Amino acid sequence: VQLQASGGGLAQAGGSLRLSCVRSGGYIGSYAIGWFRQAPGKEREFVAALSRAGGGTLYAESVKGRFTISRDNAKNTVYLQMNTLKPEDTAVYYCAARSTASTRATSPRWNEYSYWGQGTLVTVSS
Numbered sequence: 001v002q003l004q005a006s007g008g009g010l011a012q013a014g015g016s017l018r019l020s021c022v023r024s025g026g027y028i029g030s031y032a033i034g035w036f037r038q039a040p041g042k043e044r045e046f047v048a049a050l051s052r053a054g055g056g057t058l059y060a061e062s063v064k065g066r067f068t069i070s071r072d073n074a075k076n077t078v079y080l081q082m083n084t085l086k087p088e089d090t091a092v093y094y095c096a097a098r099s100t101a102s103t104r105a106t107s108p109r110w111n112e113y114s115y116w117g118q119g120t121l122v123t124v125s126s
Helices: none
Strands: 002-006 009-012 017-024 032-038 045-050 057-059 067-072 077-082 091-098 120-125
Touching: 002 091, 017 032, 017 091, 017 120, 032 067, 045 067, 045 077, 057 067, 077 091
Parallel strands: 009 120
Antiparallel strands: 002 017, 017 077, 032 045, 032 091, 045 057, 067 077, 091 120
C-alpha cells in the first residue's frame, strides 16, 4: 500500500491549507485513514481519523472545529482541510492507512496503522 501526502506549505495564522493523501496501486476505500503530525523535537501526535465508509470521524481536541477529514473514493484520495491555522499547527503531516473489517471504526493510535505516506510539511507563521 503506497500513500502519498501533499498540499503542505507556508500559511499565515488564520489561513487555510488542504492536504491530500492519495493511494497508488489500489483502492483507498479499503482502509481507514488517519492523519498524524510531528513537530520538531516533539512526538508524533494524532490529528484526525476517518473510517472506511467515511461515516466515522475522530479529531484531536486541538484541531476539533478547525480541521475536517473527508474522502473521495472515486479520486482515491483522503483530504484534511485545515482552517484557522495556528503557529502550533506547524509540523510534518503524515497520512496512514489501517486495515479493519469495520466500516465505521476509527483509531487515534498510530501503532494501529500499518501503512504510512512520506509526510508533507506545514508551516504556519504568526
